[in-house]
Every structure is written in C-alpha cells, then in structure tokens.
Amino acid sequence: xxxxxxxxxxxxxxxxxxxxxxxxxxxxxxxxxxxxxxxxxxxxxxxxxxxxxxxxxxxxxxxxxxxxxxxxxxxxxxxxxxxxxxxxxxxxxxxxxxxxxxxxxxxxxxxxxxxxxxxxxxxxxxxxxxxxxxxxxxxxxxxxxxxxxxxxxxxxxxxxxxxxxxxxxxxxxxxxxxxxxxxxxxxxxxxxxxxxxxxxxxxxxxxxxxxxxxxxxxxxxxxxxxxxxxxxxxxxxxxxxxxxxxxxxxxxxxxxxxxxxxxxxxxxxxxxxxxxxxxxxxxxxxxxxxxxxxxxxxxxxxxxxxxxxxxxxxxxxxxxxxxxxxxx
Amino acid sequence: xxxxxxxxxxxxxxxxxxxxxxxxxxxxxxxxxxxxxxxxxxxxxxxxxxxxxxxxxxxxxxxxxxxxxxxxxxxxxxxxxxxxxxxxxxxxxxxxxxxxxxxxxxxxxxxxxxxxxxxxxxxxxxxxxxxxxxxxxxxxxxxxxxxxxxxxxxxxxxxxxxxxxxxxxxxxxxxxxxxxxxxxxxxxxxxxxxxxxxxxxxxxxxxxxxxxxxxxxxxxxxxxxxxxxxxxxxxxxxxxxxxxxxxxxxxx
Numbered sequence: 018x019x020x021x022x023x024x025x026x027x028x029x030x031x032x033x034x035x036x037x038x039x040x041x042x043x044x045x046x047x048x049x050x051x052x053x054x055x056x057x058x059x060x061x062x063x064x065x066x067x068x069x070x071x072x073x074x075x076x077x078x079x080x081x082x083x084x085x086x087x088x089x090x091x092x093x094x095x096x097x098x099x100x101x102x103x104x105x106x107x108x109x110x111x112x113x114x115x116x117x118x119x120x121x122x123x124x125x126x127x128x129x130x131x132x133x134x135x136x137x138x139x140x141x142x143x144x145x146x147x148x149x150x151x152x153x154x155x156x157x158x159x160x161x162x163x164x165x166x167x168x169x170x171x172x173x174x175x176x177x178x179x180x181x182x183x184x185x186x187x188x189x190x191x192x193x194x195x196x197x198x199x200x201x202x203x204x205x206x207x208x209x210x211x212x213x214x215x216x217x218x219x220x221x222x223x224x225x226x227x228x229x230x231x232x233x234x235x236x237x238x239x240x241x242x243x244x245x246x247x248x249x250x251x252x253x254x255x256x257x258x259x260x261x262x263x264x265x266x267x268x269x270x271x272x273x274x275x276x277x278x279x280x281x282x283x284x285x286x287x288x289x290x291x292x293x294x295x296x297x298x299x300x301x302x303x304x305x306x307x308x309x310x311x312x313x314x315x316x317x318x319x320x321x322x323x324x325x326x327x328x329x330x331x332x333x334x335x336x337x338x339x340x341x342x343x344x345x
Numbered sequence: 346x347x348x349x350x351x352x353x354x355x356x357x358x359x360x361x362x363x364x365x366x367x368x369x370x371x372x373x374x375x376x377x378x379x380x381x382x383x384x385x386x387x388x389x390x391x392x393x394x395x396x397x398x399x400x401x402x403x404x405x406x407x408x409x410x411x412x413x414x415x416x417x418x419x420x421x422x423x424x425x426x427x428x429x430x431x432x433x434x435x436x437x438x439x440x441x442x443x444x445x446x447x448x449x450x451x452x453x454x455x456x457x458x459x460x461x462x463x464x465x466x467x468x469x470x471x472x473x474x475x476x477x478x479x480x481x482x483x484x485x486x487x488x489x490x491x492x493x494x495x496x497x498x499x500x501x502x503x504x505x506x507x508x509x510x511x512x513x514x515x516x517x518x519x520x521x522x523x524x525x526x527x528x529x530x531x532x533x534x535x536x537x538x539x540x541x542x543x544x545x546x547x548x549x550x551x552x553x554x555x556x557x558x559x560x561x562x563x564x565x566x567x568x569x570x571x572x573x574x575x576x577x578x579x580x581x582x583x584x585x586x587x588x589x590x591x592x593x594x595x596x597x
Contacts, residue, residue, distance in 0.1 A: 079380070086374045093588035093597040094415045095364075095401075098371070099394045105374055106387035113380050151588055151597070201597075209595055317375060325378020327503070328439045331496025338495065 032061045047248050052178035055121035063247055067177050068122050070249065072129045075115035076140040078108045079133070080314050084148040085157060093151055100197050101154060107190045114186070118179040134319050142300060143230050145308030152205055152212075152219035158198015160220075160227040160265065166191050167261045168231065171251035199268065206272045213273075220269065221277045228292075229300040231258040262290050351527035352465060353407040354427070355534070357417065358524070358570060360400035361428035363475075364418055365578070366449065367393035368585055373436055385485060389446075392478040399471045419589035423572075423579050430569040431514035433578045440493055440504040444511045447486040448548070452518045454479045455543045459535035463528075487551045494555025501556065508552070509560045516565025518544070524570075 040060060046053065053059055082105050089105065092098035116126045132138035143161050148154065169188050175181040205216040232238060232254040244250035252260075269276050280293035302308065370390035377383045401414035431449055436442045457479060460472035493504040519541040521529070528534035552559050568574065588597070 082375050082383075089371045089374055090368065090584050091587055093419075093592075093595075095394060095398050095418055097597055099391060099398070102371060102374070102387055102391050102394065106384060106391070109380060109383040109387065113384070116380075204597055208597075209592065211592065212595055321376045321378070324376070325439065327497070327499050328378040328493070331500030332492045334496045334500075335492040 035060055044246070047176045047246075050174075050176075050248070052181065053176050054178045062243070063249075064122050066244060066247070066249060067180065068119055068124050071115055071119040071122075071180055072124070072132070073139050073141075075112045075119060075129065076133045076138055077144065078112035078115060080140045080144045080318065082108045083314055083317060084144055084146070084310075085154060087148045088151060088154050091151070092154075097201070104158070104194050104197065107194070111187050111190070114183050118183045121179045130322070134315075134322055136306075136315060139304065141230060142303040142308060143226050145303050145311045145314060146222070146226050147310050149222070150215050150219060152202070152215040153223065155198050155201030155205060155216065156219035156223040158194050158196075159202050159268070160198070160223050161230065162191050162195040162198055163265060164227050164230045164261050166195055167257045174248070174251060176248040202272055202274075206274065216272070217274050220274050224277050225295065225299070226303075228258055228262070228295055229297075229303075231255075231261070233297065233300075259289055262292055266290050348527065348531045349407065351524050351531065352468070353404055354524045355528045356400050356404045356407060356468065358427040360397045360404060360417065361426045362432055362449075362453070363393040363400065364397035365426070365428040365581065366432040366446070367391075367397060368581055369432065369434075369436055369442070369445075373442060378439055389478075389482050389485075392475075392482070396471065396475045396478070399474075403467050403471065415589065419586045423574055423582055425572060426574065426578065426582070427570050427572055428578075429514065429517055430566050430575055431511060431517070433569070433575060433581060434511065434514065435577055437507070438503065440500070440507040441511070443486055443489050443493070444504065444507040446482065447490050447551070448511055448515055449518075450479055450483040450486055451547050451551075452515075452540065452544045454483050455540045455547075456535050459540065463534045464532045465534075468532075468534075490551055490557075491555045494552070494557040504555070505557050508557060512560035512562075513564060513566050516562070517567045517569055520565075520567055522570060 039058060043053075043058065043060060043063075053063075085101060085105050085108075089098065089101055092101050116129060119129060120126060129138065133140070148157070166188065169184055169191060172184040173181055173188055175184065202216050202219075205212040235241065235253045235255045238254050241250060241253060245253075266276055266281065278293045280291065282291055283289075284291050303311070306312075367390045370386055370393070373386055374383070374390075377386055397418070398414050401417040404417060405412045405414065429449070431445060434441075434445055454476060457472040457476035460468050461476060463469060463472075490504065493500040495501070519537045521537045525535075525537055529536055549559060566575075589595075
C-alpha cells in the first residue's frame with residue numbers, strides 16, 4: 018500500500034445527520050462482509066478516509082513512475098527495457114483506475130491532481146528516494162513492490178466495492194512487478210563482482226525505507242482501529258511489516274545478500290525475525306518534504322502538467338468546435 | 346550487392362528505425378500532458394521495442410556471426426546505425442514529438458504493408474504483426490494532429506511550426522539507394538515511389554482536416570540510412586548503451 022496514514026487528524030468527525038440507527042445498519046453490513054457500493058449510504062468519515070487513502074494510492078502510482086522511469090533510457094538490454102516500460106505503463110494504469118475508484122466517492126480527478134500538484138496531498142515516502150544504479154530498479158521491484166503487495170492483497174477484500182475490485186487487478190500486476198524485481202537482483206547476484214556489489218548497495222539503501230512503507234508502529238497509528246472496524250484495513254502496520262521481514266530476509270539469504278541490520282536475528286520462540294529500530298525521524302522528515310527527491314518529484318509532475326496545458330486546451334477547444342458543428 | 350547482404354542491411358534499417366523512435370519516446374515517460382497519453386506513449390514505444398527485437402534477432406541469424414539483439418542495439422557506434430534522421434530528432438514539445446511520429450507512421454504503415462507481400466518469409470511475418478500496431482498508432486497520431494491543428498490559435502501555430510521543421514526529414518524516406526532497389530527487385534519488397542504517392546495522399550488528407558498547410562518540398566536532409574547522422578544520435582546512444590559499455594560481457 019502506498020498510503021502511510023499520517024495526515025488524518027481531525028477529519029473523521031461524525032456529521033449531524035448520521036443517526037445511531039444509520040451508523041449501526043452500516044456497521045452491520047460491513048460486519049456481514051457485504052460490499053459497500055458508490056450509491057449506498059455511508060458515514061462521511063468512511064467516505065473521507067477512503068478518498069484520502071485511494072487518492073494517496075493513485076498519487077503514489079503516478080509519482081512512483083519517476084524513480085523507475087529514471088532508468089528506462091539506460092536499461093541494460095532490450096528485454097529489460099521492454100519489461101520496465103511495461104511496468105511503468107502498468108503504474109500509469111493503476112493510477113488511472115484508482116482515480117476512477119476515488120471519483121465514485123464524489124471527488125473529481127481534477128481536484129485530486131490539483132491537490133497533488135499543490136503539495137497538499139501526500140504520496141508514499143518511498144518514492145522520494147533516488148534510483149542511483151540499475152540495481153535500484155531490481156530493489157524497487159523486489160522490496161518496494163513486495164511491501165506494497167503485503168498491504169494490497171488484504172485490500173482486495175476491502176469493504177468498499179470499487180476499491181476492492183480495482184485492487185484485484187492491481188495486485189495481479191504488482192505480483193509480476195515484484196517477480197521482475199527479484200529476477201533483476203538474481204541476475205546481478207549471479208553476475209560479476211561489480212554487479213553483485215551493485216545489488217548489495219541497492220539493498221543497503223532501500224531496506225529501511227521499505228520497512229517505513231508500512232507506516233508508524235501500531236502504538237502510534239492514530240486511526241488504524243477505525244479503519245479496521247470498517248474493514249478498510251485488515252491487518253495492523255506492525256503485523257504486515259513483520260510478515261514482510263520474515264519473507265524478505267529469506268529471499269536476501271537466497272540471493273547471498275546481507276540485510277543491513279546488525280540486530281536482525283531469527284527468534285525460535287516466536288518463529289519470526291526480530292529486527293532493529295526504524296529511524297522514524299527519517300520517515301517524518303521525508304513526509305514533511307525533506308527527503309532526497311521530494312522537490313524534484315513534485316516539480317517534474319508540475320512541469321509536465323504546466324507544459325501540457327496548451328495540449329489539453331487544444332483538445333477542449335477542438336471538442337467544443339466539433340460539438341458546435343454537430344449542433345449546427 | 347548480394348541478395349543476402351541487402352536483406353541484412355534492410356532488416357537493420359527497419360530495426361534501427363523502430364529502436365531509435367522507441368528510445369526517444371521512452372524519454373517522454375512521465376512528461377505527457379495527460380495520464381491517458383502516458384499509457385498511449387508507453388504502449389506505442391513498447392510496440393516499437395518489440396519490433397526492433399524481432400528484427401535484430403532476424404538480422405543476427407542472417408549475419409550468422411552470433412550477434413544478439415543486444416549486440417546490435419548496444420555495441421554498435423553511431424555510424425553503424427541506419428535509422429532515418431527524422432526519428433532521432435529531439436522530442437521538443439508534444440506537437441514536435443507527435444509530428445515526428447505521424448510523418449513516420451504514415452510512411453511506415455505502407456512500407457510494412459508492402460513488406461507483408463515480399464518473398465522473405467520472416468520479414469513478411471514480422472511486418473504482418475507490426476502493421477497492425479502501426480495502423481493504430483497512426484490513427485492515434487492523426488487524431489491528435491487534427492485536435493492540435495484545429496484546436497486553439499496557439500496549438501495551431503505550434504504544430505504548424507513542428508510540421509514545417511520536420512518536413513525536411515521526410516525526403517529521406519523515399520530516396521531509394523542500392524539497398525532499397527535490391528529489396529524491391531530481388532524480394533518483391535516495397536516500391537518507394539508508389540509508397541511516396543500513398544503517403545502524400547494520407548498526409549495531405551490529415552493535414553487538411555487539421556486546417557494546417559502542407560510545407561513546400563524544398564531542401565531535404567539525408568544520410569541516416571547510410572550512417573551519417575545528426576548530432577542528437579551520439580547522445581542518445583551514449584545514454585542508451587552506457588551499462589553495456591561499462592560492463593563488457595556482463596549479463597543482466
């Protein structure tokens with residue numbers, strides 16, 4: 018998932034018309050695992066939570082095209098170039114249907130895009146890190162898409178129908194993305210010493226930011242309980258993070274790479290890996306706008322939007338002329 | 346020139362056209378004016394990369410020296426690339442990139458169509474697949490050219506300037522050399538003069554619908570097919586080839 022739930026304070030108030038009876042009936046439907054559809058009654062806070070979550074997810078897909086797009090012109094083989102391009106194209110597609118899913122809740126795509134461009138809307142902190150070598154493309158697929166899948170699979174069962182259905186397709190494609198990332202890492206680890214060093218360097222830089230993708234510790238995550246009750250969220254941040262670590266450490270072992278955590282060890286009693294403390298200050302800094310690439314990512318998006326204005330205006334003008342001609 | 350040598354050289358020209366255009370389009374990823382255009386641009390670039398891969402693979406078989414698709418793409422120098430000059434021109438703005446693709450696709454679609462009737466089986470198969478893709482690209486580009494030409498005053502003027510500039514690179518498409526002649530004569534390949542007529546008719550029709558003016562056929566640039574390129578290609582290749590050149594022999 019590409020939403021870290023850090024900007025929620027004060028927005029989940031109950032509005033006056035929401036009677037106890039309506040709220041109870043709604044909760045009963047959610048508890049019965051019925052899907053809530055766009056035209057169904059829903060509490061305002063549920064709607065707002067979903068708009069925030071789905072639009073952040075869409076923005077993350079769009080901004081996420083940039084770090085990977087950074088290596089499209091330099092991909093080391095035609096096959097890798099084609100696969101990476103297909104992946105980046107998938108992300109544009111995910112963005113498109115996530116925006117559509119959010120629109121069913123009564124917010125326009127124009128508004129969501131305006132919020133992204135103005136810096137008001139958030140996107141996943143992970144995309145504010147730079148891709149410095151080809152191995153970073155492998156690491157993003159393996160770790161970042163791997164972490165995303167952990168979060169997104171449960172979203173296929175989200176109580177809100179349009180989001181759940183969009184996520185089914187997103188997850189299928191993400192799973193392919195994760196495998197292509199692992200395949201890049203695998204090829205590098207089977208390659209020359211320089212290629213393996215490139216893979217290790219990428220893991221060193223992407224490991225901790227990937228763990229941060231799951232959001233704050235459960236004790237710090239303010240609105241998780243409500244999202245769980247509404248069945249938007251099915252597992253807690255810490256549960257998902259643990260699951261990711263358990264799976265990924267074994268994959269790193271298989272690749273012959275070292276996870277950059279001195280405190281990492283397998284706990285026989287719990288059957289899970291214990292890992293070191295995350296540098297939460299780094300996460301808060303990146304979310305506050307002080308990551309290595311926040312400024313570049315947003316500026317690039319703004320530039321594409323501004324540079325494309327004349328094209329969108331031309332298309333509008335042409336459509337108006339056509340409509341006038343048809344009416345005449 | 347022997348029949349085999351001409352087919353090899355011709356196959357590489359086709360492959361280079363597809364790859365260089367794809368590489369320019371890949372530079373545009375995340376810079377499109379609308380999300381839908383991101384999908385279209387990436388989709389079309391993927392088609393061209395796919396065509397280049399099939400063609401390079403066939404070239405490797407024809408040559409018989411064990412060169413792979415990546416050897417052709419990443420280990421040749423500028424003068425060994427035989428793409429049209431039009432395709433290596435910088436992206437510029439949306440209208441520049443659009444006109445570049447439109448003028449090429451309007452030619453390429455007829456070229457591929459003719460290749461589907463040549464006597465070389467592999468080229469026929471590749472062209473049969475590619476022509477379907479390019480027909481769709483051309484429709485998309487034509488629709489955009491009409492929108493920009495018949496859109497606002499600004500878009501009209503901008504895309505007219507794009508068309509006027511790119512026009513000088515269209516002559517090369519139809520200027521046949523000994524390889525084109527051999528392909529036409531030996532394997533019943535495309536007749537460039539006939540294609541020029543078809544291209545002109547299609548381009549005139551879209552340009553008229555777009556309320557644009559067809560530029561005059563004055564001076565035409567040439568040399569791409571023979572490996573004499575504009576300055577842009579060197580930078581494009583330096584960027585595209587850098588990993589293969591930095592780590593010779595590595596597999597990815």
